[in-house]
Amino acid sequence: MKLSELGEFGLIERIQTRFRAPDGVTGIGDDCAVLPQSTGRDTLVSSDMLIEGTHFLRKDIPPYDLGWKSAAVNLSDIAAMGGKPTGTFLSLALPADLDTEWIDAFMHGYADISERFGTPLLGGDTTASPDRICINVTVLGECPYARARLRSNAQKGDVICVTGSLGDSAAGLKAILKGVERDVEVQRLIDRHYRPVPRVPEGEELRLNLGVHAMMDLSDGLGSDLQHILDASGMDAEIDVSAIPLSLALKHCCQRFGWDPLALAVSGGEDYELLFTCTPQAEALLTVPHFVIGRVTDRAHGPARLTWRGTSSPLAPGFDHFKKGK
């Protein structure tokens, strides 16, 4: 069998069944691993890889932005647990003919976001690549014992919320790939694709509220990511598509170019907003910017079911790295 048939989630499942995490440890399957320490704080760890040609095109993305984004997508995984990031490790495979100016700009972007979130670069690896740039970042973080928000804790009656507008990043990528002229609005979408801002303080604040039950960051797209929460929690859900927050820039650009904003918001991915479920009582008291987009319902039967209210068009499922190119 080829990997393209197995798919990304089939592969993860296969690896997961072979490796059992020790007792008390959350291993493979959430945004971060959660490792309890005798200090009363849990260590959080996550790792993300970016490959030229899969995740970015060198001719398109400015190296500063790539450096920023490489750290951002990892910090976002710590945010997704409600944790505080403490440091990062960067592995870089680079072609020998790369200009050092490129590397300096990359490190500049990486340094700027590291400073903004107080996360020093503590180590990593540098090596040669025959052609493609390959980047891996591992981030460490921490949070109080047993307070990290997992995907598996969504509860019946919870409302489903996101911290910001969805689809901008996917529209930005579309604009880049189609070579659309970059006016202010288009550039805004592209910026959200190239320089995502991880929701670190928002995640920490949500973690303090015990009514917030399940949380993750939106990297593959709302459809796919919410499905992970439902699978892990054994719940169903309904989403009111009219409640999904869309930016004005996205709406305008979709009108101008004939794109479907809902498809971008639901299946586009790389929003790096937080997706969480919480009790309606807790939601009423939240001070973190957020939008209620649906609710968690009891599992009817069979696999977790996600219902989209307010649309007649079928919405695409989530993104799978091995099943379709990007």
Add this chain to the structure above:
Amino acid sequence: MKLSELGEFGLIERIQTRFRAPDGVTGIGDDCAVLPQSTGRDTLVSSDMLIEGTHFLRKDIPPYDLGWKSAAVNLSDIAAMGGKPTGTFLSLALPADLDTEWIDAFMHGYADISERFGTPLLGGDTTASPDRICINVTVLGECPYARARLRSNAQKGDVICVTGSLGDSAAGLKAILKGVERDVEVQRLIDRHYRPVPRVPEGEELRLNLGVHAMMDLSDGLGSDLQHILDASGMDAEIDVSAIPLSLALKHCCQRFGWDPLALAVSGGEDYELLFTCTPQAEALLTVPHFVIGRVTDRAHGPARLTWRGTSSPLAPGFDHFKKGK
């Protein structure tokens, strides 16, 4: 300027000056980062990347061995500090047309070494690569506070030791690349290249001996790696080349194929033996298998100087990923 002119160590220096580790933390520049915890134990972290075409050829290395080696080279970094590895994180970028049998064998090798050293796989990332396989492993470990052995602590009068024979791995690689027929001795060399055994228990035992001052693992080759210790410690050194341990398999194969065993032992790399310096008194009491190959001398002047005794041929400096292909 191109990266090929700057070189790997120029790049690391450039990154190092931009990112300062917080007080009390050992960041970039050793085998691992060392992060003190309030528990009285230090957390050790290291990350290593393996790229198809740079570090391995898919048609040559059996996937089981690649899985084994990916974990081994990282566990070796924890061993190099005298630490105990506690868990790993694996990022895998794979082409979509890869057979799942390949992946299963890879994970089998990874699982076997993980079990042998008690290091569960706790997380990571899976993603698509347009062509080349790209692997990154991050390993976590621990050791008692301030007991990790850094590169920077070699002291005048120390003897210089290695835990095993050098050059086998480089000869194994040479045999693979030249397509030499694989009899028992050749296969032994190839096995040392494909399935290195990280010196984890040896490193922990050496850490218990306070006379052991500086330590690292041999990945780039004795010449290059010892130079790192000398640079970091501000010392010079003399190596007696006749004392460098060479395996019988290496000697035989070098005779048969006309290879230079000393060049392989000094500049070959990927031995994953431990290189350490310690007082002669401490050395006399060591129970870990080891060979004394030289001694640390006072810095005369200028940059650290490494003298090779017992050879008239100039020995190549260490390996630089960006300056020459492999």
